[in-house]
Amino acid sequence: MPRPKVYLAGPDVFLPNAVEIGARKKELCEQHGFNGVFPLDEIPPPLSVPAEFALATFDICVKMMRACQLAVANLSPFRGVSMDVGTAVELGFMWASGKPVFGYTNAQEDYKVRVEAANVAGDLDVEDFGFFDNLMCESIVRNSGGSVVRHTPARGREFSDLTGFEECLAQAAQVLLESS
Amino acid sequence: MPRPKVYLAGPDVFLPNAVEIGARKKELCEQHGFNGVFPLDEIPPPLSVPAEFALATFDICVKMMRACQLAVANLSPFRGVSMDVGTAVELGFMWASGKPVFGYTNAQEDYKVRVEAANVAGDLDVEDFGFFDNLMCESIVRNSGGSVVRHTPARGREFSDLTGFEECLAQAAQVLLESS
Numbered sequence: 001m002p003r004p005k006v007y008l009a010g011p012d013v014f015l016p017n018a019v020e021i022g023a024r025k026k027e028l029c030e031q032h033g034f035n036g037v038f039p040l041d042e043i044p045p046p047l048s049v050p051a052e053f054a055l056a057t058f059d060i061c062v063k064m065m066r067a068c069q070l071a072v073a074n075l076s077p078f079r080g081v082s083m084d085v086g087t088a089v090e091l092g093f094m095w096a097s098g099k100p101v102f103g104y105t106n107a108q109e110d111y112k113v114r115v116e117a118a119n120v121a122g123d124l125d126v127e128d129f130g131f132f133d134n135l136m137c138e139s140i141v142r143n144s145g146g147s148v149v150r151h152t153p154a155r156g157r158e159f160s161d162l163t164g165f166e167e168c169l170a171q172a173a174q175v176l177l178e179s180s
Numbered sequence: 181m182p183r184p185k186v187y188l189a190g191p192d193v194f195l196p197n198a199v200e201i202g203a204r205k206k207e208l209c210e211q212h213g214f215n216g217v218f219p220l221d222e223i224p225p226p227l228s229v230p231a232e233f234a235l236a237t238f239d240i241c242v243k244m245m246r247a248c249q250l251a252v253a254n255l256s257p258f259r260g261v262s263m264d265v266g267t268a269v270e271l272g273f274m275w276a277s278g279k280p281v282f283g284y285t286n287a288q289e290d291y292k293v294r295v296e297a298a299n300v301a302g303d304l305d306v307e308d309f310g311f312f313d314n315l316m317c318e319s320i321v322r323n324s325g326g327s328v329v330r331h332t333p334a335r336g337r338e339f340s341d342l343t344g345f346e347e348c349l350a351q352a353a354q355v356l357l358e359s360s
Contacts, residue, residue, distance in 0.1 A: 014304040054309035058319035079300040080260025086314035088265040092272030120259040124194040129234035134266035139238035
């Protein structure tokens with residue numbers, strides 16, 4: 001059987017060492033019997049209009065997701081209390097395509113705890129389900145047969161710590177490879 | 181032809197007057213030839229385990245999205261610089277299902293401007309495409325044949341102002357109804 005292709009979703013692409021992180025994630029995929037696909041594997045040609053470059057990047061990401069059999073997503077808080085919204089779009093895309101999503105976050109606390117700590121609740125309702133973020137996000141991982149991996153990284157390694165990532169690959173291997 | 185069903189995505193469900201906002205959105209849908217479906221139209225029975233209630237809510241949202249032909253999403257910043265992540269999941273879900281998504285935000289500035297104003301860039305790359313948020317979000321609306329509506333509401337009406345919502349319905353009517 002060819003190795004299942006894993007779409008490596010997450011805000012990792014915005015890191016200064018994004019390419020290095022992508023390479024490391026792919027190595028770990030290999031070790032767990034998967035073939036990792038990182039969004040930066042393919043970049044559109046330079047386009048003079050920024051919006052056109054963005055739309056071409058979107059097309060590539062969609063093409064990559066269609067070519068993958070599953071996703072492992074970095075669900076860590078990004079520029080606020082919640083996960084990266086681009087990654088959230090990809091969660092929904094993969095799930096609607098009938099593909100499982102596994103995920104990890106380098107934050108330990110429940111969503112409600114983080115919202116209260118950041119004092120951003122306002123007078124709006126705050127979900128209190130013991131989930132890492134909005135219910136749409138965690139439900140996809142649970143319905144995929146996984147559980148969201150929460151890990152506390154060393155200070156300064158909030159984006160580069162891949163302990164949770166590796167645990168997701170183990171979950172994915174158990175759900176996909178051992179059942180086939 | 182039966183009226184197309186519009187999934188009313190957005191963090192509106194967390195508002196203290198969520199039901200009222202949902203009813204108002206449905207009225208506006210009627211006026212534009214659509215049938216609005218609001219996530220709170222159906223609520224799971226009380227379940228003693230919070231996670232089970234959340235998963236049942238997820239199932240209902242998925243069922244509703246499957247029953248709709250398009251979505252109109254509230255893309256306004258929610259508890260930070262970016263849009264609500266649950267809504268972002270729904271954008272991806274609808275798009276993967278081949279359904280158009282229209283959207284509005286009650287913030288006028290580009291994503292990059294908001295990130296810099298909030299001082300949350302860190303040393304990570306900030307997308308600079310003239311988009312309202314992450315490229316995955318805006319690209320879906322553009323590929324649907326619409327354009328993200330940005331509107332500056334009166335102070336205190338950041339969540340309740342429906343000017344942009346109504347403009348999305350006009351866009352949707354033009355793309356869907358007039359082409360059929």
